Amino acid sequence: MASIGIVGGGVVGLCAGIELLDAGRQVAIVDDDAAGASASWGNAGHIAVEQVEPLASMSMVRSLPQRLFLRGGPLAFPPSALAQWVPFGLRLLSAARPANFRKGCEALAPLLARSMPAWVATAERIGAPDLLRQDGHFVVWHDACAAREGHASWQSSETGSAEVHAATEAELALLSGLTDRPAAGAIRFSGSGQIADLEELRQALRKAFTDRGGILVAQRGELRVAGQRVEIGGVDADQVLVCAGVRSRELMEYLGHKVPMIAERGYHVRADASRWPADLPPVVFEERSMIVTRYRGAVQAASFVELGKVDAPADPRKWERLERHVSELGLPIEGPFRRWMGCRPTLPDYLPAIGRSTKASNLFYAFGHQHLGLTLAPITARLVAAMVAGGQPELPLAPFDIQRFA
Structure with missing residues (x-):
């Protein structure tokens, strides 16, 4: 059976490796993220099956002025990254046109509909079913007008397999008890879920991979051309799969593919979880564009969409604002805070790239999952x-072919 080398050991790469091993392949994963610092392990832990509408939409474009970081919002366009986000933004505008947006919804919906069943199967397969929680999540508002508008907006949105319910009086009381002032309104999603602990997930996936005979190679994955094929430096593999997150751009463009991907940088702060309810699902404070997730050993507040460079230094103002949100809301979260920043691999139509290369006969790819990397990892692996x-894959892959940008 052919051997496969995977470049990238994030959640998509590990899930794909396990799936391929179970199919009888020999698999090696090449990855230099020994500390688990990538976006796979620093996200909000949310299985976001409700996000079937791509962020590349005219409603999002119209809301941009109110979302800017300089106006208190979550969206930042660093001047130093002008050369990155201007061309990305022009492509996003094209993807946001109504006809293209509808195509994006049609492509994402079946992926997301299969995401939770795929996660259930994967959690069982790796012997860690307790890492998957299917308790939904909350969205809460503290301004009455924002609550009415937000509730109506979610009720009219396409949410796929997730359902939206008004929070019960007991749930509203629980959410009000988290802050210094009562919640004006809240909704609860059913059908969504979370990972109970991202580091435990990482270790469980790596163990399941190596227990099946998979090989982890702790080095930076580099490709080289050998005729009509590609090879991974230092690894003997008949076939190659690129799952390298934001690094996938340089790897694929080296082979001649057009990959207009940007580093969509997100920030979080973590602290001791002793005062946050242990069984509370993730809570989105929508007026502050912040999601708070209770993990087993910590509570995390996450936010921000910063379209920038992969290797640019983090902007401490983002962490400071997150900590200020926590303080101003009076949340039961106390420092010292552990700060993190990571890069989501985002394509301008907010669809992933999944397919087979037209530049090398033995090259496959699966990257660009933006905010949905954790959500889509197991179904992408299948x-x-x-x-x-x-x-024949269970879903058509044409909408995700990287040649759509050629």
Whole structure:
């Protein structure tokens, strides 16, 4: 059976590796993120099956002025990254046109509909079903007008397999008890979920991979051309799969693919979780564009969409504002805070890239999952395994072909 080398050991790469091993392949993952610092392990832990409407939409474009970081919002366009976000933004505007937006919804919806069942199967397969919680999540508002508008907006939005319910009186009381002032309104989603602890997930996936005979190679994955094929430096593999997150751009463009991907940088702060209810699902404070997630050993507040450079230094103002949100709301979260910043791999139409290369006969790819990397990892792995085997994936992959940007 052919051997496969995977560049990238994040959640997508590990899930794909396990799927391929279970299909009888020999698999090596090449990854230099020994500390688990990538976006796979620093996100909000949310299984976001409700996000079937791509962020590349005209409603999002119209709301940009109110969302700017300089006006108190979560969206930042660093001047130093002008050369990155201007061309990205022009492509986003094209993707946001109504006809293209509808195509994006049609592509994302079946992926997300299969995401939770795929996660259930993966959690069982790696022997860690307790890491998956299917308790939904809350969205809360403290201004009455914002609550009415927000509730109506979510009720009219397409949410796929997730359902929206008005919070009960007991739930509203619980959410009000988290802050210094009562909640004006809240909704609860059912059908969504969370990972109970991202570091435990990382360790469980790595153990399941190596227990099946997979090899982890602790080095930076580099490609080289060998005729009509590619090779990974230092790894003997018949086929290659690129799952390298934001680094996928340089790897794919080296082969001649057009990959207009940007580093969509997100920030979080973590602190001791002793005062946050242990069984509370993730809570989105929508007026502050912040999601708070209770993990087993910490509580985390996350926010911000910063369209910038992969290697630019973090902006401490983002962490300071997150900590200020926590303080101003009076949340039961106390420092010292542990600060993190990571880069989501985002394509301008907010769809992933999943397919087979037209530049090298043995190259496959699965990257660009933006905010949905954790959510889509197991279903992406299933699609990749079928594709590599030469079979028919359960969903058409044409909408995710990187050639759409050629």
